[in-house]
Amino acid sequence: xxWIAAAFILSLRMPGANPEGALSVxxxxxGTGTWRMLIAQFEKENPDIPIQMVEGPPATNARxxxxxxxxxSGKAGFDIVYCDVVxxxxxxxxxxxxxxxxxxxxxxxxxxxxxxxxxxxxxxxxYRIPAFTDAGMLYYRKDLVESPPVTFDDLERQARQLQNGNxxxxxxxxxxxxxxxxxxxxxxxxxxxxWIDAKTKQVYLDSREAVKALEFLKKTIGTISPPAxxxxxxxxxxxxxxxxxxxxxxxxPYVWTLVRESPVKDKVAFVPMVHAPEESSAATLGGWxxxxxxxxSRVEDAWKFVKFITGTEQMxxxxxxxxxxxxxxxxxxxxxxxxxxxxxxxxxxxxxxxASDILQRWVSAALxxxxxxxxxxxxxxxxxxxxxxHAK
Amino acid sequence: MxxxxxxVRNLQQAGWYLPAGILLFLVFVYPVLRTLVxxxxxxxxxxxxxxVFAGLSNFGRLVSDTRFYRSMQATLVFVSVxxxxxxxxxxxxxxxxxxxxxxxxxxxxxxLIPWTLPTAIIAILWMWFFxxxxxxxxxxxxxxxxxxxxxxxxxxxxxxxxxxILADVWKAFPFVLIVLxxxxxxxxxxxxxxxxxxxxxxxxxxxxxxLPHLLPFIFVAVIFRIIQAFAVFDLVFVLTGGGPGGKTExxxxxxxxxxxxxxxxxxxxxxxxxxxGLLALIGWTLYTLLxxxxxxxx
Numbered sequence: 001x002x003w004i005a006a007a008f009i010l011s012l013r014m015p016g017a018n019p020e021g022a023l024s025v026x027x028x029x030x031g032t033g034t035w036r037m038l039i040a041q042f043e044k045e046n047p048d049i050p051i052q053m054v055e056g057p058p059a060t061n062a063r064x065x066x067x068x069x070x071x072x073s074g075k076a077g078f079d080i081v082y083c084d085v086v087x088x089x090x091x092x093x094x095x096x097x098x099x100x101x102x103x104x105x106x107x108x109x110x111x112x113x114x115x116x117x118x119x120x121x122x123x124x125x126x127y128r129i130p131a132f133t134d135a136g137m138l139y140y141r142k143d144l145v146e147s148p149p150v151t152f153d154d155l156e157r158q159a160r161q162l163q164n165g166n167x168x169x170x171x172x173x174x175x176x177x178x179x180x181x182x183x184x185x186x187x188x189x190x191x192x193x194x195w196i197d198a199k200t201k202q203v204y205l206d207s208r209e210a211v212k213a214l215e216f217l218k219k220t221i222g223t224i225s226p227p228a229x230x231x232x233x234x235x236x237x238x239x240x241x242x243x244x245x246x247x248x249x250x251x252x253p254y255v256w257t258l259v260r261e262s263p264v265k266d267k268v269a270f271v272p273m274v275h276a277p278e279e280s281s282a283a284t285l286g287g288w289x290x291x292x293x294x295x296x297s298r299v300e301d302a303w304k305f306v307k308f309i310t311g312t313e314q315m316x317x318x319x320x321x322x323x324x325x326x327x328x329x330x331x332x333x334x335x336x337x338x339x340x341x342x343x344x345x346x347x348x349x350x351x352x353x354x355a356s357d358i359l360q361r362w363v364s365a366a367l368x369x370x371x372x373x374x375x376x377x378x379x380x381x382x383x384x385x386x387x388x389x390h391a392k
Numbered sequence: 393m394x395x396x397x398x399x400v401r402n403l404q405q406a407g408w409y410l411p412a413g414i415l416l417f418l419v420f421v422y423p424v425l426r427t428l429v430x431x432x433x434x435x436x437x438x439x440x441x442x443x444v445f446a447g448l449s450n451f452g453r454l455v456s457d458t459r460f461y462r463s464m465q466a467t468l469v470f471v472s473v474x475x476x477x478x479x480x481x482x483x484x485x486x487x488x489x490x491x492x493x494x495x496x497x498x499x500x501x502x503x504l505i506p507w508t509l510p511t512a513i514i515a516i517l518w519m520w521f522f523x524x525x526x527x528x529x530x531x532x533x534x535x536x537x538x539x540x541x542x543x544x545x546x547x548x549x550x551x552x553x554x555x556x557i558l559a560d561v562w563k564a565f566p567f568v569l570i571v572l573x574x575x576x577x578x579x580x581x582x583x584x585x586x587x588x589x590x591x592x593x594x595x596x597x598x599x600x601x602x603l604p605h606l607l608p609f610i611f612v613a614v615i616f617r618i619i620q621a622f623a624v625f626d627l628v629f630v631l632t633g634g635g636p637g638g639k640t641e642x643x644x645x646x647x648x649x650x651x652x653x654x655x656x657x658x659x660x661x662x663x664x665x666x667x668x669g670l671l672a673l674i675g676w677t678l679y680t681l682l683x684x685x686x687x688x689x690x
Contacts (some may be wrong), residue, residue, distance in 0.1 A: 065652045072441075072655075093437055094655070174547075176635025228524035228544030230636050231552075240525070350437050353653040361459075365637025368548050 022050035023302055025080035025290075026066060029055050034321040042308050049301045051080075060084050061178065064353075071096045071295070079296035080305060083128045085119040085287050085345070086178070086352050092122035093350035098292040101126045103303060115285050116327040119345050127291050130327035132318055136186050136273060137251040137342040139241065139259070143267040145314030152190065152216055155248060157276045159224035162247045169224030171237040172217075172250040176364035179233055181346070181356045182284035183250060184363050187213040189344060190275035191280030196355060198347035201388040205359070205381035206374075212276075214366055214373040221367060230368050252286065253336060256273045257323030274344050285343040287327060351387055358383045424668075431663035437655045450662035460663065462638060463646040469553065470642060471621040474560045478617055479610075481561065482568025487598075489569075490576050500573060505564040514629035518559040522546055522631075549639035552632050556640060559627055564620070568613045575609030576602065613680045615675055622671055643667050 030036055030053070039051045045248050056063045064087055070077045071094070078177060081097065091097050104126060109117070112130055120128030138155075140148055143351050149155040159169025171177035193209030196202070204210065221229055229237075234251055241249040242262035249255070250273065259268050272281035290306040292299055308314065315326035325336050332340055349355065366376035433449070434444040454460055485503065489496045506514070521528045522545040530542040545555045583601045592600070625644045628634060634641030634649075643663065650660040 026682070061653070068652055068655065090437065090655075095440065175633070176637065177633055226524070228542075228547045231524070231544060231547035231632075279532075357649065357653070360635070361638040364635050365639070367641075368636040 002082060008307050011183070018316055022052040023079040023296070023298060023305060024052045025082055025305075026054045026056045026070075026078055027082050028060075028063070029058050029222055032321050038309060038317060042305060045308075046301075046304060049304060051305060054078075067091070067096075071293070074295075077293055077295045079298060079302045081128075081291040081293055082118075083289055083291045085289075086356070088120055088128045088291070089348040089352055090350045091190060091291070092125075092127045096294050097127040098294050098296075098299060099125045099127060100129060100292060100303070100306075103307075104129070111328045111330055113327050115343055116287055116289070119285060119287065119348060120289050120291075121292055122264060122348060125137050128289040129291070129306055130287060130289040131310050132287055132315065132324035133327040133332075133340060133343070134252050134254075134288075134325065135283035135339050136182055136250060136252060136286075137283060137339045138269050138273050139251060139255060139268055139270045141247050141264065141267050142269040143246055147271070148271045149248075149274050151277050152187075152274050153277075154350060156220070156224060159220075159247055159332075160323055163224060166245065168226050168240070168246045170220055170248040171225060171232070171241055171246045171251075171324065172220075172229060174217075174221075174230040174364075174367060175233050176360045177233065178356060178360070180360050180363060182286070183283075184213065184217065184359065185281050185284045185344075185346065186250070186273045187217055190273060190279055191216075192276060192279040196347040196349070196360070196384065196388070198345075198349050201349070203381050203384045203388065205384060206378045211374050212378050213374060214377060217363075218367050218373060224371055230364065241346045253325050253339070270339075272339055281342045282344050283339055285345050289327070314390060349388070354387055355384055358387065364381075399564060427661045427664055430657050431665050433658045434661070435657040441655075441657075446658055450659050451666075453659060454662055454666065459638065459641075459646065460643075463641045463643045466553070466640055467622060467624075467642040467644075470557060470624060470640075471618060472558070472565070474557045475614060475617045475621055477557070477561045478565040478568050479614055481565045482572055482613065483610075485565075486569050486572035486576060487602075489573060490491045500570070503569060504566045506563045509563070510565075511626040512565065514559060514563050517628045518555065518627075519546070519631055520564075522555045546632055547636065549636050552636060552640050556624075556627055556631055559631065560621065560624065564617060567618060571609050571613040572606060575606045607682055611678065615678055618674060618678075619671055622667065 027035055039053055043050055050152065056066055063082075064084065067078065067081060067087075068213050071091075081091065082247070083097075088097070113133055116130035116133050119161055120126055120130055124271065138149075140146075141162075145158060149158050149208060155170065163169040172183050188195060188210055191209040191213045193207050193213055194204040223229060234255075237246075237249055238251060238255050238258065240246055241251075241255075242259055242264060244264050254368070256270065259265065273283060275281045290309055292302040292306060310327075312328060312331065315328060317332070318324040319326055319333070325340065326332060346352065347355070362376040362380035362383075365371065366373045371379070396513070405515070432446055434446040434449075434450070478630070481559050489500055492499065524530060524542045524544040527542075527545070529545065530539070533539045536541065541651055543551060546552045579601060584597055587597055587601060624642050625648065628640055628642050628645050632640045634645050644667070647660050647663040647667070650656050650663060
């Protein structure tokens with residue numbers, strides 16, 4: 001009995017601390033097996049640098065918390081960080097990431113998408129090397145829509161006309177979580193508004209444009225969007241859209257791969273997000289990259305891996321097998337260029353998580369009842385200003 | 393000489409407490425002390441995790457933090473409604489099971505199943521039950537003609553809170569049930585027989601025999617449930633994440649965000665300490681209300 005217990009305890013490996021001297025990295029669930037394939041390729045080329053991939057939970061904020069907990073507990077952390085755009089500033093400010101600026105070649109600097117490079121930087125130094133990019137976009141049913149909408153009014157009108165008892169007009173992600181921030185920003189930018197200026201730390205949430213943006217979103221609920229939209233995340237909206245139960249869908253590029261194997265496969269196309277007549281489209285920039293942990297004792301080996309996995313050939317594989325858009329200019333597929341060009345960064349500030357939570361809470365509160373849009377945004381602006389250290 | 397022997401014996405006795413004492417110190421005393429110390433410091437991203445003495449400023453910030461009051465309010469609503477329902481349901485079913493002779497044991501085991509499942513998994517299960525399109529809850533209510541159109545349970549603050557409470561009641565009432573069943577079984581049968589001879593009704597039996605004997609069991613069940621419900625985390629985290637509009641965010645979810653997402657350890661510790669203080673107060677109040685007059689064996 002004791003032996004069984006001992007064997008069981010020994011078989012539980014702590015993430016990061018492993019006997020064979022492998023470099024460790026916490027990743028998303030590797031559903032397609034692509035990451036395992038790429039790692040195997042790296043290990044074949046570098047037999048002296050084994051990589052241990054820990055598959056974490058699918059929710060990105062859960063992985064963010066796992067990384068934070070592992071860094072806070074001191075040593076035995078991860079060597080390589082698989083890093084979302086919005087973590088970079090926080091992790092770099094905490095001193096957990098190694099400055100990689102001088103390791104990038106001029107050629108790489110020119111090839112990576114400028115927004116992705118900037119999103120991986122903190123105070124002018126590069127900490128995160130981009131692997132693939134993400135941007136919000138508008139999918140539509142081309143069998144129903146004659147000419148795709150350009151403005152918010154077009155979207156609303158077409159959605160009203162084309163929806164019926166079995167089909168909603170417009171799907172978006174309205175649950176109180178990071179996704180709501182990304183959706184709201186696209187609408188806000190489309191109305192010509194702004195959230196936070198990362199450099200001056202000015203907050204613009206109580207502007208007229210912001211109120212218009214929130215009022216637009218609120219008006220969709222129950223008219224062109226289902227009442228439950230305020231509980232939906234990406235997958236809820238994708239499954240409904242794929243089942244043919246919506247005309248328009250705001251989502252990320254990953255849907256494009258999946259929708260082409262669904263019942264509506266030949267009936268879908270996409271355009272950049274709609275905007276106000278005088279303004280232009282905007283997409284919230286997402287994307288993932290790799291960073292080297294400050295606590296790693298094998299920086300050179302870790303860098304070798306980061307350089308490998310963000311290489312041209314590897315990005316092609318990620319696109320082919322997972323539908324992930326390469327973050328190198330030379331590789332972005334032509335149909336996605338108009339979307340990626342519109343992509344804008346969320347503010348790269350260490351307080352990002354808290355600022356986003358303030359925004360989500362007040363936007364969600366206004367969408368699901370009280371207070372009104374203007375009041376909610378005023379409160380959100382006040383709280384954000386207090387957070388960023390210039391209370392008015 | 394005798395005195396010296398006494399000391400040795402005392403030391404020997406103390407030695408037996410040592411292993412448990414060390415364990416208790418490590419898992420209980422140390423974390424509490426550390427939290428206490430942290431609550432008087434600024435340890436956060438801004439200070440580069442270097443401790444800076446903060447005096448009472450963390451507690452001062454708490455007083456003016458509207459999010460703290462909101463999460464407190466959500467927690468109190470959750471605790472009072474869910475524990476009350478669990479108590480009523482647990483007591484009613486415990487009394488009912490006592491009436492069944494042989495099948496009682498079977499149903500008792502069956503009813504205990506939800507209690508044995510991990511909460512995070514239950515939360516995912518209920519998330520599907522409450523799904524507006526494919527959920528079992530809407531399907532059932534539609535068939536029974538209780539509602540006319542599917543309800544978006546998790547999309548509105550009030551119904552989301554109701555959903556969380558329902559999931560918690562389903563999971564936790566078996567605990568109350570099993571404690572009370574044990575209490576009922578410990579009551580001497582003769583007391584009921586005596587009352588029957590005197591012509592007592594079922595209500596008399598319940599009021600003058602069952603209830604007084606059950607008091608300590610009720611106290612244990614309710615106080616355990618209150619403490620656990622106050623710390624509710626996984627159900628809320630999985631079902632709503634605190635939304636919509638932050639209106640289902642409980643104090644433990646808020647302190648989790650403060651610690652791990654905002655990495656503000658000083659303020660997070662102050663939050664946790666206030667929660668602990670409040671629990672101690674509630675425990676003491678319940679103890680004096682329910683058990684002060686109860687002295688077994690009298």
